Amino acid sequence: MSETVLNDHVEHASDPAAGDRARALDAHVFHSWSVQGQTNPFAIAGGLGTTVWDHDGREYLDFSSQLVNTNIGHQHPKVVAGIKAQADILTTVAPATTNLVRGEAAAAILAHAPGFQSVFFTNGGADANENAIRMARLHTGRDKVVSHYRSYHGNTGAAVVATGDWRRVPNEYARGHVHAFGPFPYRSEFWSQSVEQECERALQHMRRVIEAEGPESVAAILVESIPGTAGVIVPPPGYLAGLRELADRFGCMLILDEVMAGFGRTGAWFAHDDHDVRADLITFAKGVNSGYVPIGGVIVSPEIHETFSGRVFPGGLTYSGHPLAAASVVATLDAMASEGIVDNARRIGADVLGPGLAELAAKHPLIGEVRGVGVFWALDLVTDPGTREPVGAPVIGALKGALLQRGLLPFAADNRIHVVPPCVVTDDEAQQALAIYDEAFAEVGASL
Known part of the structure; x- marks a missing residue:
């Protein structure tokens, strides 16, 4: 045409x-x-x-x-040009090699996640959550992951079982997943009469779920910073920070899924930037390059990065940090900042x-x-x-x-x-x- x-x-x-x-x-x-x-x-x-x-x-x-x-x-012309320019240099390379544009993409992402150490690149959001769960389990030596019923985390083995909606039910083949209700004032599960009460009761509910499951068995709390497919349910003030406190109390990791909410969607680089909370792992995809070339990833804290400085991380993907995708990330984040x-x-x-x-x-x-x-x-x-x-x-x-x-x-x-x-x-x-x-x-x- x-x-x-x-x-x-x-x-x-x-x-x-x-x-x-x-x-x-x-x-x-x-x-x-x-x-x-x-x-x-x-x-x-x-x-x-x-x-x-x-x-x-x-x-x-x-x-x-x-x-x-x-x-x-x-x-977007800058992103299209970035992909084309990289195609003239090198279209693909094995993930075990060092590649300039891959490193530039990681650095560009980490510039918006101060305090984090590294980026593990994946092909999309589902396998980003998959590998974040794996990292949390290996780092803690625990198995269970607690996530929300109103959630969607992707369509791979653990990610779809971490998901709370109907798509989980015909796919429940992964082990160690537990669900809890998050805050939703409009249709409260907690008979709350105010946003503040909803936040307090949702955190109490999460605490009791973890206690009932055995805190020593819980590797991570995994939530979308703002549940997207479930209804753009913006968490009340203090909820994400309260999850951080629970994770610290029980010695588990806090994984924030920013696949849909990240990279500008909420008017911030990450949705959780507006909620005064620190994650252990952040997952991303979608907005990091607008899906021009498939890519996602896990942003890794220094503590979890250190866990694998002397032991093998048993995970990888052939197209991890693919050069064309990495070039699209660099161009996207540059354009988003400059424009x-x-x-x-x-x-x-x-x-x-x-x-x-x-x-x-x-x-x-x-x-x-x-x-x-x-x-x-x-x-x-x-x-x-x-x-x-x-x-x-x-x-x-x-x-x-x-x-x-x-x-x-x-x-x-x-x-x-x-x-x-x-x-x-x-x-x-x-x-x-x-x-x-x-x-x-x-x-x-x-x-x-």
């Missing part, structure tokens, strides 16, 4: 035949988390910044960021999306609660604001259709619409999206 750039506007030549071919060939693709006979995926022909387009040339605001990962937007992209995400959240989504909630009874920060928001949809009963799949399906029809690519999960544009989103684009959400909610609400 050809395209012409005029005054920063991209005019797309339509190619419906290419779209037909893409859909026909998709029959050969086995899709994740899907009934294979019922897939009908949206065909994307190209993208630039916050916009994607289909093979008919129609544009859509990408307020899904794909899987909440294109933090720097589509086809103020993280600050833009924070400002857009505070000045545009936060107030705008609150206005939508006041206008549309379907929206029970608005939660979020930066460019990381969720609309919790309910059949009744009083009972807070979640809406069902037909309502979510209708909303997705109404949004797509109006030129917005949505992210939906359970009873929620997540508002998660790239961190480079502009004020005008955010306002345009808010108007589209308003129209879609009005249409679906009227039909109910």
Whole structure:
């Protein structure tokens, strides 16, 4: 498909035949988390910044960021150039070798994680959590990992069992995993009457779970700094710091999963930066290079790094620190810093999306609660604001259709619409999206 750039506007030549071919060939693709006979995926022909387009040339605001990962937007020229330049030098190299761009990527990441020692590179977020769990177990000599029910940590052996949602249940083949309820004031498991009470009771619950499991058997507490797929549940002040205190009390590690929340998504380099907490291990992927090339990793504290200074770490991946991926990380983090992209995400959240989504909630009874920060928001949809009963799949399906029809690519999960544009989103684009959400909610609400 050809395209012409005029005054920063991209005019797309339509190619419906290419779209037909893409859909026909998709029959050969086995899709994740899907009934294979019922897939009908949206065909994307190209993208630039916050916009994607289909093979008919129609544009859509990408307020899904794909899987909440294109933090720097589509086809950022500096990142594309970095990948191309590295491809001319060296496309691949074994992980046991020393490679300049891999070291530069590690240093660029550690610049935003003061006090940490090293980075173990993986292919994505799931195997980042997998290896963080392995490190914690070997470091402590213990086995159990405590994580939240409202969580998602990936689709590899231990990561999917650490996950709390339904995807864990058909995959429970890994050992040593325990779950607890984290704080969620809107649907409290603890009958709390305030955010402060929710935090206190959630920490008490976590403490009792660890005590009941035997503190001497617990290797780590693993939580998303802000649970993302579970609903963008921003923890109340003091909760993450309280988990740190519990980890110190019981001699276990605190692993913070920043796969979805990290690298600008919340308007900070890491979501936990706003919560006055120190982790032992930090996992990342997605936003570190917007998924341009698969990469993830574990940021390792000096104490855990030292554990393996005299013993073998029994883990590794053929593509650990892949040069093309490392080059994309270096280019991404440089562009995010020099162009103020993280600050833009924070400002857009505070000045545009936060107030705008609150206005939508006041206008549309379907929206029970608005939660979020930066460019990381969720609309919790309910059949009744009083009972807070979640809406069902037909309502979510209708909303997705109404949004797509109006030129917005949505992210939906359970009873929620997540508002998660790239961190480079502009004020005008955010306002345009808010108007589209308003129209879609009005249409679906009227039909109910």
